[in-house]
Amino acid sequence: MIKAYLALLLLLLPSCVGHCDEPPHLDRIHFLIPAGPGGGWDGTARGVGEALLKSGLVTSISYENLSGGGGGRAIAKLIETASRQGDTLMVNSTPIVVRSLQKIFPQSFRDLTPIASVIADYGCFVVRKDSPYSTWGQIIAAFKADARQIKVAGGSVRGSTDHLVIAKALQAAGVDPRQVRYIPYDGGGRAMTGLLTGETQLLSTGLSEALDLASAGVVKVIATTAPARLSEIESVPTLKELGYDLVFANWRGFFGPPGMSPERIRTSIEILAQLIQTEEFELVRARNGWVVLFQSGQDFYRFLEQQERDIGRMMRDLGFLKS
Amino acid sequence: MLDGILLGLHTVATPANLLLVLLGCLVGTFIGMLPGLGPISAIALMIPITYGFDPAAGMILLAGVYYGAVFGGSTSSILINAPGIAGTVASAFDGYPLARSGEPGKALALAAYASFAGGTLAALMLIIAAPILADLSLIFQSADYFALMLLGLSLVAAFARPGGHLKALLMACFGIMLSTVGTDLSAGVQRFTFGRMDLMDGISFLLLAMATFALAEALMMVLQPTRAGARPMSIRMSRLKLNKREIKQVLPTVGRASVLGFFVGVLPGAGATIASFLAYGVERVLAKPAEQLRFGKGSLKGLAAPETANNAACTGSFVPLLTLGIPGSGTTAILLGALLAYGIQPGPRLFVDEPQVFWAVIVSMYFGNLILLVLNLPLIPYIARILMLPKVYLVPAILFFSLIGVYLVSFNSFDIQMMVFIAVIAVGLRLLEFPMAPLLLGFILGGMLEDNLRRAIILSDGSFGFLLGRPTTVVLLSLTVVTLISPLLRKLYRGIRSGN
Numbered sequence: 001m002i003k004a005y006l007a008l009l010l011l012l013l014p015s016c017v018g019h020c021d022e023p024p025h026l027d028r029i030h031f032l033i034p035a036g037p038g039g040g041w042d043g044t045a046r047g048v049g050e051a052l053l054k055s056g057l058v059t060s061i062s063y064e065n066l067s068g069g070g071g072g073r074a075i076a077k078l079i080e081t082a083s084r085q086g087d088t089l090m091v092n093s094t095p096i097v098v099r100s101l102q103k104i105f106p107q108s109f110r111d112l113t114p115i116a117s118v119i120a121d122y123g124c125f126v127v128r129k130d131s132p133y134s135t136w137g138q139i140i141a142a143f144k145a146d147a148r149q150i151k152v153a154g155g156s157v158r159g160s161t162d163h164l165v166i167a168k169a170l171q172a173a174g175v176d177p178r179q180v181r182y183i184p185y186d187g188g189g190r191a192m193t194g195l196l197t198g199e200t201q202l203l204s205t206g207l208s209e210a211l212d213l214a215s216a217g218v219v220k221v222i223a224t225t226a227p228a229r230l231s232e233i234e235s236v237p238t239l240k241e242l243g244y245d246l247v248f249a250n251w252r253g254f255f256g257p258p259g260m261s262p263e264r265i266r267t268s269i270e271i272l273a274q275l276i277q278t279e280e281f282e283l284v285r286a287r288n289g290w291v292v293l294f295q296s297g298q299d300f301y302r303f304l305e306q307q308e309r310d311i312g313r314m315m316r317d318l319g320f321l322k323s
Numbered sequence: 324m325l326d327g328i329l330l331g332l333h334t335v336a337t338p339a340n341l342l343l344v345l346l347g348c349l350v351g352t353f354i355g356m357l358p359g360l361g362p363i364s365a366i367a368l369m370i371p372i373t374y375g376f377d378p379a380a381g382m383i384l385l386a387g388v389y390y391g392a393v394f395g396g397s398t399s400s401i402l403i404n405a406p407g408i409a410g411t412v413a414s415a416f417d418g419y420p421l422a423r424s425g426e427p428g429k430a431l432a433l434a435a436y437a438s439f440a441g442g443t444l445a446a447l448m449l450i451i452a453a454p455i456l457a458d459l460s461l462i463f464q465s466a467d468y469f470a471l472m473l474l475g476l477s478l479v480a481a482f483a484r485p486g487g488h489l490k491a492l493l494m495a496c497f498g499i500m501l502s503t504v505g506t507d508l509s510a511g512v513q514r515f516t517f518g519r520m521d522l523m524d525g526i527s528f529l530l531l532a533m534a535t536f537a538l539a540e541a542l543m544m545v546l547q548p549t550r551a552g553a554r555p556m557s558i559r560m561s562r563l564k565l566n567k568r569e570i571k572q573v574l575p576t577v578g579r580a581s582v583l584g585f586f587v588g589v590l591p592g593a594g595a596t597i598a599s600f601l602a603y604g605v606e607r608v609l610a611k612p613a614e615q616l617r618f619g620k621g622s623l624k625g626l627a628a629p630e631t632a633n634n635a636a637c638t639g640s641f642v643p644l645l646t647l648g649i650p651g652s653g654t655t656a657i658l659l660g661a662l663l664a665y666g667i668q669p670g671p672r673l674f675v676d677e678p679q680v681f682w683a684v685i686v687s688m689y690f691g692n693l694i695l696l697v698l699n700l701p702l703i704p705y706i707a708r709i710l711m712l713p714k715v716y717l718v719p720a721i722l723f724f725s726l727i728g729v730y731l732v733s734f735n736s737f738d739i740q741m742m743v744f745i746a747v748i749a750v751g752l753r754l755l756e757f758p759m760a761p762l763l764l765g766f767i768l769g770g771m772l773e774d775n776l777r778r779a780i781i782l783s784d785g786s787f788g789f790l791l792g793r794p795t796t797v798v799l800l801s802l803t804v805v806t807l808i809s810p811l812l813r814k815l816y817r818g819i820r821s822g823n
Contacts, residue, residue, distance in 0.1 A: 036363075043660060066734055069520035070506075073735070076520075102511075105520070151782055157511035183778055184508050189649045189656070193591050196647075199464040199782055212648050212670045287663055320511075 024270035028060045032090040034074030036067045044252045045091040047288055048118060048272075051281040057271050071096060072105030079111055082257035086264065089115060093252040094161055097308050101315060102159065108308075113260040114300045116272045117253030119285070120293035121206040123165040123225040124236075128195060129217060136223040136242055139202065140173045147179035153200035155188035155209070159320040162191070165225060165248050166204035168314045172244040177318050195219065206250055207232075208289045225249075230291065251293055253300065269296040328450065331682030334379045335690060343380055344387040344687070348695045351391020356399050358533060358728035361408030362392040362654045370661050378665035379683040385661055386684075386691035389654065390442065393595075393637060394695055397434045397630060402427060402709050403717070405537030405725045409767075410595035410633040412532045413603045416482075416760055417618065417625030419540075424621050427707035433565060433623060434630045435699050437577055441631035442692035444581035445588070445638035450685060457646035460589050465778040466789040468590075470799035472772040475597065475764070477806040478604030482760040485616065491761040494752075498765025501526055502773070509777045521737040528596070528767055530729050530742055535759045537725040538746035541718045543753060548714070565623075573627040576606055584632030588639025593771075594652040595636040600764055602632030608806065619758075638688065645669050645681065 029052065031045040045063060052058040066074045071092065078090055090112070100108035125136070133139050133150075142150055154162030163184075167177035183200050185191035188209040195203040196218070203210070203219075211232055213219045221236045225248040229238060239246045254272070256265065275281050276292055285292065295303050315321040347369070354365040365388050373381035396407030401418035414434060421430040448456075463471075476495065483491030504515045505525025516522035565573075580602040587598035606628040607618045618625045643649045648670030650656035662669055662684075673681050712720070729738050749759060783789040791797060 064734075067524070068733065068735060069523045072520050072523075104523070148784060157506065157508050159511045181781065183781055184511075185778075186508060186774065190591055193461065193643075193647075193649055194465070194778075196461045197464045199778075212668050216648075216670050218647075 024057065024267050024274060026058045026267055026271055028062070028087050029058050029268075030085075030088045031061065031063045032074055032078060032085075032088050033063060033065045034067065034071035034090065034092065036065055040252070041091045041093065043288065044093075044119065047284040047290075048091075048254075048275070048281075051278065051284045052271070052275055055275065055278040055280040057275055057278075070099050070104045072099070072107075075105055075107050075112070078255075078257050079107060082259055085257040086260070088257055089254040089268065090256075091252065092255055094250045094307070094311075096255075097304065097311055098159075098161060098164070098315075101308065101312055101321060109255065109301075109304050112258055113256035113265060114297075114304060115254045115256055115265065115268050116296035116300055117251040117293055117303070118272060118276065119253075119290040120249040120251045121208045122230070122291065123161070123248045123250065124205065124207045124210055124221050125166065125169070125223050126192075126195065126203040126205060126210045126214070126219050126221050127201065128198070129220055131201065131220070133201070134220060134222065136237070136239070139222065140170070140175065143170060143173075143175045143179075147175065148181060150202055151181045151183050151200040153183050153185060153191040153194040153203045155185055155191040155205055157184050158182055159315065159318070160184075161248075161250060162204045164311060164314045164318070166202070167318050168248070169223075169225070169239055169244060169246055171317060172239070172246050192219075207291075211289055226291075232289065249293055251295075251303075253295075265297070272296065327678055327682040328686065330679050331684075331686030334679055334683040335383055335686045340380055340383050340687075341690075341694070343376075343384040344690050344694045345698065347384040347387020348391040348691065348698050351388035351393075352395040352398070352695075352699065353391075354388075355392035355395020355407045357395075357731075358399050358403075358405040358407055358537060358725045360392075360728060360731060361396055361410075361529075362389050363657055364732070365389075365392040366654065366657050366661065370657075373661070378662075378667055378680060379687065381661065381665055382684050383687035383690060385658065386688045387694065389637070389658075389688075390438075390634070390691040390695045393634060394435065394438060394699060397438065398431060398706055399724075401430050401434060401626075402707065403537065403721050403724075404540040405721060405728070406529070406532050407728075409528050409532065410599055410636070411629070412528075412536070412596065412763060413599040413629035413760075414626060414633075415536055416603060416629070417620070417622045418630075420619065421621035421623070421626060422707070422710060426621075427710050428703055429565065430621075430626060431703045431707055432700065433573070433626055435696055435703070436565070437573070437580075437627040437630035438634040439692055439696040440577045441581045441584060441634035442638055443689070444578070445585040445635035446685065446689045446692070448582075448585050449638055449642060453642055453646055456589050456642045459586075460591055460643045460647070460649075462795060463590055464793065464795075465775045465782060466793060467795040467799060468593075468775040469772060469779055470790075470796045470803065471590075471593070472768045472775065474799050474803045474806065475601055475604070475768045476772070477803045478601065478608065479761050479764060480810065481604040481607035481618070482758060482764055484619065484756070484758055487756065487758060490757050494757055494759070494761040495765035498762040498767075499769035499772070501531065501762075502766045502769030508774050509781070519737075521735060521741075525770075526741070526766075527729075527732070527738075528763075529732065530738055531745065531766055532763055533725045533729055534742040534745035535749040535762060537721055538742060539749040539753060539759070541721040541725075542746060542750045544714060544718050546750065546754075569623055573623050576624045576627045577631045579605065579609075580628045580631035581635040584635030585639040587632070588636030589642045591643050591649055591652075593636075594640065595633040596767055597771075598636035598639075599629035599633040600767065602628040604764075608809070619760075634692070641684075641688070645673060645684065648673075 033042050033045045035041045049061045053061055127133050152166050156162055163182045167180050171177040185194050188205050194200045214221045224238050226238050227247045276294055351365050354360050369388050373384055396411040397414050399405050399407040400411040400415040401422050404415050404419040406412040406415055418430050479491055479495045506523055507514050583602050584598040587593045606624050640652045640655045644655045650659045667680050729742055779789045
């Protein structure tokens with residue numbers, strides 16, 4: 001079976017050798033989505049898949065939703081059946097780093113073949129429009145006066161990225177991160193409701209979740225964790241320019257099974273690199289409010305290692321990991 | 324506003340769009356009938372097909388799929404006790420006994436009428452009060468949700484057989500215990516997972532409902548072949564219509580359940596399932612003692628209430644979506660994705676910036692509802708024939724569809740093992756006359772009860788002061804107390820009267 005597959009692969013491969021200045025092309029990609037339909041991973045895979053098809057970079061695309069274990073089941077399946085998953089790309093994001101540090105699943109990105117990150121969502125801090133706090137400086141001052149008066153809403157459990165990002169940002173400003181009153185909600189939408197009902201004073205979330213209500217004037221974004229100001233919200237400062245050394249990107253990208261052939265890795269990277277130049281992708285990107293963050297191959301691997309170190313340190317500082 | 328509705332009608336009511344809604348209803352009904360597959364899966368399947376459409380056409384197709392899937396879910400709840408979706412679990416409590424007593428046509432027709440009425444009344448409320456209601460969904464804080472869930476649990480008596488209150492209470496506690504399995508939201512630690520990855524996300528409500536109802540029912544048919552429900556049936560198909568007395572009987576129920584369902588639907592996170600359970604409980608509590616005895620045995624009110632409420636709640640859940648851009652349920656979350664794909668950003672500015680889209684969405688939802696009724700009434704006699712199947716075919720079919728249904732949601736064979744395990748326990752409990760509905764009530768309310776309680780406690784810095792801190796909380800808690808002691812008061816009142 002495997003031999004037959006390899007033979008097939010060899011038959012297909014030379015088609016590129018010799019005339020590689022032609023645009024890269026793959027016959028099929030199977031997207032493995034480690035969550036149910038409707039979430040961020042699902043939207044990313046289907047959005048990218050749609051653009052790949054319409055731009056003609058890939059001929060046929062299939063999707064598989066496999067939820068469970070915080071993504072762990074999909075990872076385990078990809079590794080166990082790696083020999084049959086030659087066409088598979090799994091979508092994933094920052095949680096793969098967080099959850100492997102938390103030992104929710106025993107594997108990490110090292111057990112897979114990191115292909116590329118494609119888009120990113122930066123963290124941001126949000127207040128109601130009638131909030132007494134309107135700058136990051138005022139928030140810091142309020143925290144220093146009494147950490148209890150500001151409760152922070154977030155869309156996931158304690159110790160997840162929403163929590164880590166606000167804790168880290170406050171730590172950079174000299175506040176003890178363990179003092180942060182973090183209120184977990186089941187999803188970003190409910191956390192936003194928690195902010196709007198007035199039971200929490202600050203929301204830590206992804207920028208894409210806050211952008212629309214911010215442009216409608218219901219809430220105000222007071223700072224982002226992007227490396228530089230974003231065109232979508234020119235007026236909002238980054239933590240970096242405010243003098244705090246914190247940049248955080250919640251990337252989303254793709255992984256292949258372990259032992260993926262070098263040719264397939266190269267073609268996959270080329271295809272994704274080509275994709276983000278296309279009009280078809282631009283359409284999908286704009287309608288979802290994505291920010292492109294393309295890093296592939298070795299760069300992506302190094303980025304993941306760096307993020308693992310950063311997040312690991314945050315989690316140890318907060319007491320979520322024993323050093 | 325009238326302009327708006329006309330604008331919406333103008334956008335939506337073209338022959339091509341009507342064909343689309345017809346197609347959507349058919350596909351939705353079919354998918355919804357398969358146990359386990361509900362509107363979320365149905366809409367997810369249809370979204371890629373609608374990419375090329377203009378927004379109004381796409382939305383109208385999806386609205387058809389949505390309502391079709393909900394109705395399809397009711398069909399399998401009523402006919403084979405295998406709820407197609409979580410929102411129609413409560414419809415099985417009285418719908419299945421009614422169908423089994425030889426009136427499947429009437430049960431399905433009542434479900435269709437009640438769904439339609441719930442959807443219509445809720446759409447009216449949506450049109451009139453959407454902007455005001457957006458504020459309502461922002462009044463409810465964690466403490467209020469906690470009180471609301473407590474009020475829901477106090478209705479547990481409504482799910483008990485006469486004299487079986489203790490058993491019902493025990494089952495509700497069992498349900499709450501089951502709801503604690505999985506990753507805990509507040510601390511992020513795993514509870515009762517035995518180190519298994521399969522249990523990390525907890526037990527799914529649908530799995531529990533299928534195991535305790537569909538699977539357990541099929542096993543009971545095998546264990547007790549002489550039971551009324553186990554014989555193949557001769558069906559009085561002619562009776563699709565409700566007579567005047569019956570209509571008069573369910574009319575107040577439909578009114579109450581649509582208001583209740585709509586308001587519960589408006590609250591982000593509460594949703595159609597909780598609405599249907601609450602409406603069922605409220606009707607049972609309000610019913611006269613003679614009527615109360617009919618509940619669980621094929622009461623028309625007991626079927627109309629959850630059917631009305633779940634459709635009203637579906638419509639209500641569009642309020643936070645359209646006015647705030649916040650999806651309050653899984654289905655509205657995936658619809659939000661579809662709207663975004665058409666370049667429509669739901670939110671406070673939608674109504675102002677793009678009124679034609681706002682109204683087209685509302686009118687298309689209403690069309691979906693209407694077409695569904697027209698489409699399904701003539702089909703009911705054919706659908707209901709499922710019950711005429713002899714047991715040797717029916718039981719394996721139920722087993723097959725319920726197991727496949729659960730597997731298709733998660734693609735995890737562990738879920739099937741767990742389902743069979745739970746079903747065996749459920750059969751034992753049913754033989755000991757423990758009711759299953761309170762288990763589901765405790766399970767569905769337990770999770771939200773705990774999350775909100777813990778949030779409220781962190782928010783009030785560890786004190787229980789939040790219980791009296793807000794008027795909404797106090798009102799809901801008082802209602803809970805009244806519900807709990809009302810049987811006592813009634814008894815006392817009767818005692819005094821007979822004493823005189």
